[in-house]
Amino acid sequence: MDFSKSSGKGGQSVNTTDSCVRLVHKPTGIVAECQTERSQLQNRERAMKMLKARIYNKELEEQVANEWSTRRLQVGSRQRSEKIRTYNYPQDRVTDHRIGGNQSNLREFISGGQSLHCLIKCLLKESWKESLLEMVEYSNDT
Secondary structure: EEEEOOOOOOOHHHHHHHOOOEEEEEOOOOOEEEEEHHHHHHHHHHHHHHHHHHHHHHHHHHHHHHHHHHHHHOOOOOOOOHEEEEEEEEOOOOEEOOOOOOEEHHHHHHOHHHHHHHHHHHHHHHHHHHHHHHHHHHHHHH
16 A cells, blocks of 8 residues: 555645555555545545455456356367267267267167166266366376
């Protein structure tokens, strides 16, 4: 928190009073300065409101950017190369591209038979492995 003499119009009172207030939020480096009022207390209150608003806006922008990037990773670009599963009727086969597994007997798979349950088990195992790897990477980073 810095105090200084205001600048601009106002005559001799501008030159004699330290009514300009400058606040700096050290963790983010955001600065708010106010010299609109004649009173230092009023300028301090106004500068504090400005600083709080700027910090809130910055945090909100970071949160929105983080949510957007997370969503973008989950949704992907919806291109053909990002396909999840292929149902090949002439060859009576289902291919899951996330785990690289093939299941034969397409009709049984679609009706919820044993091949579907086998694929679900493989997907759960793969998901478990990925979450363990993320936890290990996170613990190594910290």
